[in-house]
Amino acid sequence: MTFETNYYKLLSSLSLAMDFGSQGLMRHHQRVALIALQIGKLYGLNQDQLKRLFTAAILHDAGSNTWMEKQQLMDFNTTKTLDHCKKGYQLFYQHPLFHNISDIILYHHDRWDGLCNSSGRSKSEIPIESRIIHLADRIDVLVRDNVYILDQRKQICHTINAESKKLLDPYLIEAFNDLSERECFWLDLHSEFIDDVLAHHCPVITKQLEVLGVMPIAQTMAKIIDFKSPFTRKHSVGVAEVCHFLAQKAGFTSDHCDILKVSGLLHDLGKLGIPDTILDKPGKLTSSEFDIMKRHTYYTYHILKMIDGFETINHYASCHHEKLNGRGYPFKLDGREIKTGARIVAVADIFIALTENRPYRKAMEKKQVVEIIENQAKSGVIDKELSILLLTNYEEALWLDNTVHNK
Numbered sequence: 001m002t003f004e005t006n007y008y009k010l011l012s013s014l015s016l017a018m019d020f021g022s023q024g025l026m027r028h029h030q031r032v033a034l035i036a037l038q039i040g041k042l043y044g045l046n047q048d049q050l051k052r053l054f055t056a057a058i059l060h061d062a063g064s065n066t067w068m069e070k071q072q073l074m075d076f077n078t079t080k081t082l083d084h085c086k087k088g089y090q091l092f093y094q095h096p097l098f099h100n101i102s103d104i105i106l107y108h109h110d111r112w113d114g115l116c117n118s119s120g121r122s123k124s125e126i127p128i129e130s131r132i133i134h135l136a137d138r139i140d141v142l143v144r145d146n147v148y149i150l151d152q153r154k155q156i157c158h159t160i161n162a163e164s165k166k167l168l169d170p171y172l173i174e175a176f177n178d179l180s181e182r183e184c185f186w187l188d189l190h191s192e193f194i195d196d197v198l199a200h201h202c203p204v205i206t207k208q209l210e211v212l213g214v215m216p217i218a219q220t221m222a223k224i225i226d227f228k229s230p231f232t233r234k235h236s237v238g239v240a241e242v243c244h245f246l247a248q249k250a251g252f253t254s255d256h257c258d259i260l261k262v263s264g265l266l267h268d269l270g271k272l273g274i275p276d277t278i279l280d281k282p283g284k285l286t287s288s289e290f291d292i293m294k295r296h297t298y299y300t301y302h303i304l305k306m307i308d309g310f311e312t313i314n315h316y317a318s319c320h321h322e323k324l325n326g327r328g329y330p331f332k333l334d335g336r337e338i339k340t341g342a343r344i345v346a347v348a349d350i351f352i353a354l355t356e357n358r359p360y361r362k363a364m365e366k367k368q369v370v371e372i373i374e375n376q377a378k379s380g381v382i383d384k385e386l387s388i389l390l391l392t393n394y395e396e397a398l399w400l401d402n403t404v405h406n407k
Helices: 007-019 028-043 047-058 067-073 082-092 099-106 128-142 153-161 170-180 183-189 194-201 211-226 235-249 254-266 269-273 287-293 295-305 311-318 340-354 366-378 384-392 394-405
Strands: 002-006 206-210
Touching (some): 007 028, 007 269, 028 047, 028 128, 028 183, 028 194, 047 099, 047 128, 082 099, 082 211, 099 128, 128 170, 183 194, 206 211, 211 269, 235 384, 235 394, 254 340, 287 295, 295 311, 340 366, 366 384
Antiparallel strands (some): 002 206
């Protein structure tokens, strides 16, 4: 299967999931990418450099896992930057698509003057893309959402220029000073139309992607999702493997099996918008906490809805907590509206959840797992035939899950 999709829009949309924090949806990655691209063009970067710059900027904080870490990075004077730079580097350095941005991510908080840089680099030894992202990132953290943007520009410019030849590259600050004279530069940062503005500046055009071309991007997002909690380190990958396995057993085509795998990788995308305290709670959630947890499938739906060609993946991924009896969430779909692919993701998700450690219990034994899945099938929660298919092949499915967790 081929997706006619905008590569920019694919990365930009998925990066939105990383921008949830205690202050809501921050759009930090989009704004940093927008600032960085404009500075990069003024500085004279070529097309290949601009492509790397966009990709690195839209993913630059991928190594920041918790809301607390994200909040720390929003402090202009923070020195707690090294861990997430290293995690981002480790995420990308052997990646089939993103290996060429791994160094950019690693050095994107290095100081211009070299003071305290663990890399030992300074000035032009730091990749130009890293220096641009560092500047763009520090500009954005100074922007306040509750103050009219044009009333902020003088103070932001003052703060940035005070760091010239110290924290930040003085030559890039010259490009920023040029941009800062343009009202549109500032208005774009608070614009309701930021998606369109960023698309205008983005160097990446629409292109066809095979499902296997989408897979590495989905695998990266799955790692980012699962890193959010120590109890779900391999959850999305495990669900994806069991989805692919069940789809094969159900007689799906090879392409359709791969679509199920991508859906499994992305099914919990919206959990990046759920507070860490709820995901890691060592006991049963209260009704209010569970209502907050229900947002994650809603977020998954709306993020994937932004990506052209992802309609099937979106249905399969975002409907994994719908129930055949119509009592699931968030859409209260019933069996007539839930496609087989979404039913597969639901069964795989339950199986993986029951067979992995959680903050409130250890992984369950086979007898318990079988009993729970059979009861849910009988009560009209999940698909009976798919449940039987899974339980008939229980050991093989469990082996897939264990293989994932042992990698």
